Amino acid sequence: MPGRGRLRQVTALLAVLFVACSETATTAPATSAPAANVVATSSSTTIATTISSSSSIPSPTMRIGTTTTTAEPEAPTFAAEIRALDDSVLARTTWKPDCPVGAAELRHIVLAHWTPDGDVADGELVVHEDVADDIAAVFETIFDARFPIAKMRITSPEDLADPPSDDNNTTAFVCRPTVGGTGFSQHAYGLAVDINPLWNPYARDDLVLPPDAGPWLQRTPPQDGMLAEADPVVAAFDAIGWGWGGRWNSLVDWMHFSANGR
Numbered sequence: 001m002p003g004r005g006r007l008r009q010v011t012a013l014l015a016v017l018f019v020a021c022s023e024t025a026t027t028a029p030a031t032s033a034p035a036a037n038v039v040a041t042s043s044s045t046t047i048a049t050t051i052s053s054s055s056s057i058p059s060p061t062m063r064i065g066t067t068t069t070t071a072e073p074e075a076p077t078f079a080a081e082i083r084a085l086d087d088s089v090l091a092r093t094t095w096k097p098d099c100p101v102g103a104a105e106l107r108h109i110v111l112a113h114w115t116p117d118g119d120v121a122d123g124e125l126v127v128h129e130d131v132a133d134d135i136a137a138v139f140e141t142i143f144d145a146r147f148p149i150a151k152m153r154i155t156s157p158e159d160l161a162d163p164p165s166d167d168n169n170t171t172a173f174v175c176r177p178t179v180g181g182t183g184f185s186q187h188a189y190g191l192a193v194d195i196n197p198l199w200n201p202y203a204r205d206d207l208v209l210p211p212d213a214g215p216w217l218q219r220t221p222p223q224d225g226m227l228a229e230a231d232p233v234v235a236a237f238d239a240i241g242w243g244w245g246g247r248w249n250s251l252v253d254w255m256h257f258s259a260n261g262r
């Protein structure tokens with residue numbers, strides 16, 4: 001019958017159109033199409049959605065969604081490892097024989113920290129052996145509070161000779177004098193820690209360190225990674241009896257914590 005043949009042709013044509021529309025709807029959102037194509041894309045999407053919702057078979061997307069929801073991702077946990085410095089680690093530090101601490105008295109801590117992007121990364125610190133356990137405990141508190149650390153790596157001789165103007169490296173042992181002084185800094189004993197220096201600057205009169213930290217002299221409202229009175233980081237250092245440079249008067253050193261408060 002001629003009428004029936006025409007019906008088959010129309011059905012076949014519709015099937016081809018539906019397939020074509022579905023393919024368009026799948027690929028179109030990935031491209032930023034000019035305005036003229038946006039209209040075609042939206043009508044194709046409508047057709048594809050209607051076909052999908054009228055089907056009784058769960059789509060692959062729905063099955064994937066269910067699997068993702070039921071699988072509980074494990075929460076990241078804190079880990080820290082404390083070791084003596086081997087020769088390769090020591091070579092990366094600023095230690096020299098005339099530093100006020102022996103290399104054998106230093107410890108290398110590899111520990112987990114949160115990043116500003118919400119990831120967990122490994123960082124490393126070098127500290128005096130007498131405070132290694134306390135510092136690992138402080139950084140466990142910092143981790144549990146999800147306080148972000150921009151980066152944490154050993155200060156190298158190159159970093160010391162030519163510090164970046166936007167330095168934001170959290171560090172402990174650095175064999176250097178005090179800022180503007182001749183005596184050794186507490187960092188040279190491995191008995192001080194600086195946290196996120198760019199966001200927690202040193203300021204004395206017109207001197208700001210690191211030099212690009214001017215915007216962070218404004219301390220309120222506190223931003224992520226900035227230290228403030230009564231936050232969990234300051235409280236953790238209080239708990240081990242360390243002093244905070246954010247409480248000093250003649251100058252202020254928000255990044256700085258030390259065992260003897262200097």
Ligand SMILES: [Zn+2]
Pocket residue numbers: 187192193194255256257
């Ligand atoms: Zn410091």
